[in-house]
Amino acid sequence: MSGHTCLVVMYHYVRDSAATAFPDIRALAPVLFDRQLDWLQGQYTVIDLRRFEAALDREESLPPNAVLLTFDDGLIDHYDTVLPLLRARGLRGTFFLSQDACGTSPRLLAVHKVQLLLARLGVEAFSRALLQACAAPGIPRAAGPEVFGVAPWEDDNDRAIKHFVSHQLPFTEAERVLEELFTRYIGDSAAFAGRLYLNPGMIQEMAAAGMTFGYHTRSHRMLARLSPGEQEDELRPGVAWIRALTGQATVPFCYPWGGPHTYTRETLRILRESGYSLAFNTVRRRVKPGRENRYELPRVDTRDLPPYTAAEPPPAETFSREDA
Numbered sequence: 001m002s003g004h005t006c007l008v009v010m011y012h013y014v015r016d017s018a019a020t021a022f023p024d025i026r027a028l029a030p031v032l033f034d035r036q037l038d039w040l041q042g043q044y045t046v047i048d049l050r051r052f053e054a055a056l057d058r059e060e061s062l063p064p065n066a067v068l069l070t071f072d073d074g075l076i077d078h079y080d081t082v083l084p085l086l087r088a089r090g091l092r093g094t095f096f097l098s099q100d101a102c103g104t105s106p107r108l109l110a111v112h113k114v115q116l117l118l119a120r121l122g123v124e125a126f127s128r129a130l131l132q133a134c135a136a137p138g139i140p141r142a143a144g145p146e147v148f149g150v151a152p153w154e155d156d157n158d159r160a161i162k163h164f165v166s167h168q169l170p171f172t173e174a175e176r177v178l179e180e181l182f183t184r185y186i187g188d189s190a191a192f193a194g195r196l197y198l199n200p201g202m203i204q205e206m207a208a209a210g211m212t213f214g215y216h217t218r219s220h221r222m223l224a225r226l227s228p229g230e231q232e233d234e235l236r237p238g239v240a241w242i243r244a245l246t247g248q249a250t251v252p253f254c255y256p257w258g259g260p261h262t263y264t265r266e267t268l269r270i271l272r273e274s275g276y277s278l279a280f281n282t283v284r285r286r287v288k289p290g291r292e293n294r295y296e297l298p299r300v301d302t303r304d305l306p307p308y309t310a311a312e313p314p315p316a317e318t319f320s321r322e323d324a
């Protein structure tokens with residue numbers, strides 16, 4: 001068996017944000033995606049999920065410089081933009097879906113409500129509206145400098161308010177407040193979800209074109225904040241749902257947010273017992289088949305590679321980059 005490694009690349013939005021109603025959503029422009037595919041195909045061999053899993057199972061060896069392309073969150077960009085670009089090159093990708101977003105009654109995930117509200121209002125107005133709407137005790141503490149920082153509003157403030165909503169605010173309170181703000185500032189969230197995410201028909205069309213799918217929890221909650229029973233609710237139904245939708249024999253998983261602190265030992269157990277074939281986090285290095293825990297496989301972000309950077313990050317740099 002060869003000792004070849006595999007680079008796994010993670011993508012989210014692939015769209016021309018400037019041409020949309022949310023120009024401030026951070027996305028990979030289609031022209032840059034195309035350029036990155038040129039670069040990848042010049043240096044690497046793009047493999048599909050079947051071959052990646054066969055390498056993990058030590059049934060097949062990898063080609064030198066293998067790369068697997070993965071796309072998170074079930075965004076409609078993956079049907080509108082990614083599918084035609086991959087098909088034109090004869091490539092296959094792996095797409096991770098949350099059932100609440102891509103099922104028969106789509107719901108807008110909290111992670112996307114935050115991104116869209118931030119893009120619509122800016123971080124200062126969003127932070128103030130959010131904190132005003134919060135009823136949970138102890139909230140004013142978060143209105144200190146660690147959230148608001150100093151003007152001008154910068155990335156640190158974006159990160160602070162996202163951290164507050166996703167890591168600190170109780171889920172039910174975060175969901176209540178985000179729904180209230182989304183309705184007030186943007187509109188009907190269910191209608192918006194119907195336009196933001198892949199629907200079952202699109203997923204089946206993509207599967208027929210050779211694309212593969214994995215699960216990304218039911219509701220995109222941070223697993224480390226849930227009890228084992230709540231984690232089971234988020235994880236258990238995914239294998240059967242993806243199989244029924246696509247006819248796939250194996251179903252991979254990727255963690256929402258993705259850093260090693262966003263899941264627990266219990267998560268790994270539940271994934272194994274539920275029958276997932278593997279799981280990706282966001283630790284930033286290559287996969288070394290045969291030397292990995294298959295439920296903690298690393299991935300790099302599109303922004304770690306050209307044309308954003310000069311080259312693939314060196315092996316020594318292994319830190320985690322969150323997915324939102």
Ligand SMILES: [Zn+2]
Pocket residue numbers: 072073216220255256257323
């Ligand atoms: Zn995600």
